[in-house]
Amino acid sequence: MRSGSVSLLAGESPPGRRTDSVFRSAAALAAGVVLLILGLILVTTTRNAWPAFAEEGLSFVTSSTWDVAGAAFGTLAFTYGTLVISAIALLIAVPVSIGVALFVTEMVPKRLRAGVVMLIDLLSSVPSVVFGLWGILVVAPAITGVYTNISSAFSGIPVLRTVFSGAPISGRSFFTAGLILAIMITPIITSITRETFATVPRAQKDAAYALGATNWEMIRGSVLPFSRSGIVAGVLLGFGRAIGETIAVALVIGSSPQITQRLFSSGDALSAVIANQFGES
Structure with a gap:
């Protein structure tokens, strides 16, 4: 010592x-x-x-002309397609993910919670090519009739008539790619959001209940504000997955580079064109 x-x-x-x-x-x-x-x-x-x-020059990012034979290369149409399908995926996946995360943390009985969490994590481990094949073989053919019905329903509304028109026979489109991406990123956003909801102090929830709040009022006033940063982090991770996805998008988007307002039309994305034309580069 x-x-x-x-x-x-x-x-x-x-x-x-x-x-x-x-x-x-x-x-x-x-x-x-x-x-x-x-x-x-x-x-x-x-x-x-x-x-x-x-x-x-700057036309590489500002032009939408992609002509290999004419040696004209513009990536604007691919960038547009990437952003459109990512936005569709987020619009679908974010509310679904938050709802599933709230259901798991606040409503599912504890004895069943582990099984539900395992199913969500299992879905996130499915390879991209499986989602892509499922999308092109099952979803795209089945959803063509849905596109036709939606187009007919909105045919009398000027703006929406343009957005929801032009459904391809194959079903391969911006919206199909966005839908497949939404299914792929939902488990990621759900997992991050669920972990964030689980960190909300129990005392904060009990305080809301003590003031007479209902279950929804407790979630809206205590859980969601406390978890805002975690939700944003989950959304950003999901966006990163969506914007970088390659195989699944290449299989269902249609490989038709164009800038159009029609969500049911075929398109293309940066990652998809890289995968499809890698052998020619």
Whole structure:
């Protein structure tokens, strides 16, 4: 004991402090490696993409003309398609995911909760190609009649008549791709949102009930405000998955690059055209 005190008085660091220093250095190194990898990806992508910008100029991102034979390359139609199907996916998936997460955390009995959570996690592990094949073989043919009925229902409304018209016979369209993406990203958003809802303090819920709040009023006044940041994080993760999805989108979007207001028309997306024309690049 006396020798340890003498060592500390002599200026030596205690063992716990040395361990903290090593841990801090290791964490900083790990963070540096991640930043280095991201930097290398950015540099490599910029270097390989520069010839296209040098040849086409700004028209590479502002033009919708994609003509391989004529050596004219514009990605605007693909960017438009990517954003449209991602927006459709989020509009469908976000409310469904929040509803499922609330159902799991607030309404499902505890003895059944683990099974429901397992099913949600299992859905998130299904490969993209399975969703794509299911979409092109089952969903697209089955949904064509639904598109026709929707087009007829909105035929008398000027704006919606244009948006919900032009359904292809094959069923491959912007909306079909967005629907498949919505099914794919729903488990991701649900899992993040559910974990966030589970962190709401029980005392905060009990306080709302003590004031006479109903179950919905407790959710609206206590759970949702407390979980706002977690919901946003889940939505961003889902958006990242949707905007980068390749195989499923390539199978169901139709591979017809165009900028149109018709959600039931065929289109194309950046990731899909990369996959479909990779052999020609």
